[in-house]
Amino acid sequence: SAVISQKPSRDICQRGTSLTIQCQVDSQVTMMFWYRQQPGQSLTLIATANQGSEATYESGFVIDKFPISRPNLTFSTLTVSNMSPEDSSIYLCSVEDLSKFGYTFGSGTRLTVV
Amino acid sequence: GESVGLHLPTLSVQEGDNSIINCAYSNSASDYFIWYKQESGKGPQFIIDIRSNMDKRQGQRVTVLLNKTVKHLSLQIAATQPGDSAVYFCAETALGGGTSYGKLTFGQGTILTVHP
Numbered sequence: 289s290a291v292i293s294q295k296p297s298r299d300i301c302q303r304g305t306s307l308t309i310q311c312q313v314d315s316q317v318t319m320m321f322w323y324r325q326q327p328g329q330s331l332t333l334i335a336t337a338n339q340g341s342e343a344t345y346e347s348g349f350v351i352d353k354f355p356i357s358r359p360n361l362t363f364s365t366l367t368v369s370n371m372s373p374e375d376s377s378i379y380l381c382s383v384e385d386l387s388k389f390g391y392t393f394g395s396g397t398r399l400t401v402v
Numbered sequence: 403g404e405s406v407g408l409h410l411p412t413l414s415v416q417e418g419d420n421s422i423i424n425c426a427y428s429n430s431a432s433d434y435f436i437w438y439k440q441e442s443g444k445g446p447q448f449i450i451d452i453r454s455n456m457d458k459r460q461g462q463r464v465t466v467l468l469n470k471t472v473k474h475l476s477l478q479i480a481a482t483q484p485g486d487s488a489v490y491f492c493a494e495t496a497l498g499g500g501t502s503y504g505k506l507t508f509g510q511g512t513i514l515t516v517h518p
Contacts, residue, residue: 289448292445294445319503319504321505321506328410329510330509330510331446331493331508333505333507336504336505344501346505380445380446384504390436391436391506393438393445393446393447394445395444395445396444396445398443
């Protein structure tokens with residue numbers, strides 16, 4: 289199955305700053321997704337990262353706050369902009385894994401905003 | 403599929419017992435369901451999946467049951483081991499095409515604790 293490398297694994301950031309999270313896959317994938325998992329809660333889809341076009345955002349998430357890049361079929365970045373303590377969460381990258389028909393997740397980026 | 407609060411349901415079992423974790427899903431158009439296991443500090447790990455044209459699927463020590471009539475999904479773990487302790491999430495999506503393709507909606511999760 290696809291192997292996902294997500295960086296950084298964790299970070300502590302000052303409010304008002306921005307953090308860019310990287311997601312690297314060991315094989316070409318068509319579909320890549322970004323999820324947020326707030327403390328003690330379930331996962332919520334932020335957006336679908338589209339190669340060659342703008343990301344598709346879910347209700348409640350906007351491009352100015354969470355800009356996404358997808359320059360090729362193996363890489364994507366998510367930026368959390370102008371951070372506040374409410375942005376403290378785990379951010380996860382996911383890909384459609386055609387080798388076993390499912391969706392594989394990265395290990396996540398644990399973000400704490402102080 | 404949105405999370406429902408800070409306190410997840412919990413299930414405590416003894417090692418060797420069978421565990422049953424339940425999930426109610428919301429979208430009648432969903433046709434593909436996945437169970438994930440999430441250990442502390444890690445991303446969700448695929449356990450087993452099932453498509454809507456089936457009502458039961460078995461893996462190694464795990465069985466997923468799907469009841470489309472009442473939109474209910476369950477995960478059965480046989481001979482539960484301490485290493486099974488984790489948070490378990492169900493997820494649903496519609497693979498039938500359209501704008502929802504591949505987008506997973508997660509259930510709230512259940513914390514499973516296995517006592518030796």
